[in-house]
Amino acid sequence: MQPTPENIIALYHQRGNEIYGDEKVTQSEHAIQAAVLAEREGANDEQILAALLHDIGHILAEDKLPASNEENLDDGHENRAYQWLCQHFGKAVADPIRLHVAAKRYLCTVTPEYSQTLSPTSYKSYLDQGGPMSEEELQQFRQEPFFEQAIALRRWDDQAKDAEMVIPGIAHFVERLQAGLDKSSCR
Numbered sequence: 001m002q003p004t005p006e007n008i009i010a011l012y013h014q015r016g017n018e019i020y021g022d023e024k025v026t027q028s029e030h031a032i033q034a035a036v037l038a039e040r041e042g043a044n045d046e047q048i049l050a051a052l053l054h055d056i057g058h059i060l061a062e063d064k065l066p067a068s069n070e071e072n073l074d075d076g077h078e079n080r081a082y083q084w085l086c087q088h089f090g091k092a093v094a095d096p097i098r099l100h101v102a103a104k105r106y107l108c109t110v111t112p113e114y115s116q117t118l119s120p121t122s123y124k125s126y127l128d129q130g131g132p133m134s135e136e137e138l139q140q141f142r143q144e145p146f147f148e149q150a151i152a153l154r155r156w157d158d159q160a161k162d163a164e165m166v167i168p169g170i171a172h173f174v175e176r177l178q179a180g181l182d183k184s185s186c187r
């Protein structure tokens with residue numbers, strides 16, 4: 001079933017009140033902060049939506065996420081979320097989200113100082129997600145069509161953990177969500 005902006009917003013109201021990992025913000029606050037940071041930098045509509053929806057894998061009920069297929073038995077949450085996003089939003093939204101975990105590994109590898117800016121939880125998950133990239137992984141990552149957008153998304157993600165930031169409600173994004181849904185699917 002095609003979701004509406006109202007469905008998506010309702011999901012964040014129902015499930016977004018959990019604290020984001022060990023951080024000081026909820027899942028919903030984290031999502032909104034990332035999107036507001038993207039807006040402030042003058043990012044395009046797709047990048048703002050990608051920032052808002054980047055952790056929707058944590059918000060979507062498990063039964064709404066397609067099961068991993070046999071080729072991808074080791075898929076993380078971002079890959080399964082990607083399959084859902086791909087059905088409802090374009091590649092410019094879905095691809096940076098698929099890559100946002102890899103983007104952290106990329107940034108930590110090419111900019112060692114960057115790893116020191118991560119929160120302890122984020123640093124631990126970086127190690128669990130594979131730690132530094134090999135030369136081959138770096139090359140592959142740079143060739144991704146949405147490489148730049150994934151890096152930008154990663155930076156907003158990392159900054160979107162500010163307990164003091166003044167943010168709008170998620171309904172602020174209703175028109176952008178509608179526009180993204182209207183463009184629809186990765187194909």
Ligand code: FE
Pocket residue numbers: 030054055157
């Ligand atoms: Fe995040």
